[in-house]
Every structure is written in structure tokens, then in C-alpha cells.
Amino acid sequence: MLSNLFRKIVDLTPKLSLHIWKLFYEITARLYKKQIDWKFMNYGFAEPQNPPTNDYGALCGNLYHHLFNKTDITGKRVLEIGCGRGGGCELVLQYNPKAVTGLDYSENVIKFCKQAYKQGDITFVTGNAENLPFADESFDIIVNAESSHCYGNRELFFKEVARTLKPGGYFLYADFMGSIHYPKRPLQLTHCGLKVITQQDITANVLLSMDQSVTYKDALIKKVALKPLRKAIGDFAGVPGSDIYNKFKNGHTIYFSMLCQKA
């Protein structure tokens, strides 16, 4: 109910969306700054052929592995936009990049990341996806996982991705959106200078992950949240029966992944 209202306000006011989501992530990061084993904030990705797991971190990490496996990352300069609590930036180190930068507009998550990750060539920066604080052609690969639905102007974001990618560089992209609008997304990307090489509907994988992580999420919510807030947090966390879970299930909302290349 509370989370539905929140999402409706955000959908109705795209210009305010940026500020509303920022406030939400700032508060969450401040409240849970000591939860150092909480490194991801996505719905995760599971494959039916693999043994089921309720390891939330592993399920979220799978979404990143699904993206990282779309191209060769060895020796590349990687930027993640909307890096959240930094789990994706930590995971990409396994693929031997030259350097990794995580960017998020929440100062509190960036503060968390700077304290939590010191290994490898890894840097964290506060900034807005719609106005990136980097020179043209700075990165070989840009990653964006479950973040762009928060942005006020996605076209500005795609243009910034194209500007800061080197020629031929790759954009690894995953998020959810209304199914009726989805067919327009590849054209929107092309218009901004990003050619879609592959695209995939991964809603079933995300739903499977939501099913598998329910016991973990329920226990964590009981541990860290006051009773009156638990239902709303469960809705944001995408537990089965939540609005977002039902929208994935009934086809209203699609979760997609894409490999795009700077034209």
C-alpha cells in the first residue's frame, strides 16, 4: 500500500522522480550503514537448471554475472552507474578489468562503498546518471543494473553513456519497465548513439530469484525493520505477492537485459 503509493507518485511526476528516489536511497543507506554484508539492492536472477538457493547475495550477484558474461572485461576500464552498495563493482574484479569506478547519486551509499571496498583498482564517486562527471570516451564498458527506472530523463542518461564510452565500447544494461513501452526502448537507445546487439526478456529468471530469496528477505526484514514498516519494506523488496512481483507475473512489467555498443 505505502510502496504502491510511492511508486504511483514517482510514475506521475518523472521530473520529481530523481529527487524522490534519491531521498529514499539516502535514508535507506543511512539507516543500514552498519549492515556490511548487505551489498546488493536488486531482485536477483536465477536459472531453473541450477540448484535452488536462498542466498540473496548470490542471487543478486547472478544478475551481474549474467551481464558480465555478455562481453570480455579483461583489461577494460569499467564504470557502473547506480552502483548502490557496491556488490557489482566488487564482483567485476573477478573478471580482471583494468580499473573499476562505481557511481551513485546517493552520498550515503558512496560513503558505505568507500569504507567497504579497498581491494583492486576500485573508485567510488557521487554523481548523477544524467550528467556524468567524466570526460568524453573515458570507459570501455558501462554497467547499469536495476537503476534507470529511477531516472527523471532516461534519454539524457543514454546520451551520457554514449558520450563517456570509447568508440566501440559496450553498455551492459538490465532493468524493468512497463511491457507496453518496452518495444520502444531499443529505438530510444539507437537514437542516443547506442546500438542494441542483443536483448533478452529475463522476467522468469527474476521471478524465480524472488521466489527463492523469500525466506532470507522475510527473516532480514523481521530483524531490521519495525513491525509497522515490514509490509512496505517487503513490497519494495519484491517478496511474492507484492505489487511488483504480481506485475512481473501477469506480464504488466518486463525485466530485460541488453548488450549495446557505442555506434
Ligand SMILES: C[S@@+](CC[C@H](N)C(=O)[O-])C[C@H]1O[C@@H](n2cnc3c(N)ncnc32)[C@H](O)[C@@H]1O
Ligand atoms: C535498486 S538500486 C540498485 C543498486 C545496484 N545496481 C544493485 O543492483 O545492487 C538503484 C540504485 O540507483 C541509484 N540511482 C538512482 N537514480 C540515480 C541517478 N540519477 N544517478 C545515479 N544513481 C542513481 C540509487 O541511489 C540506487 O543506489
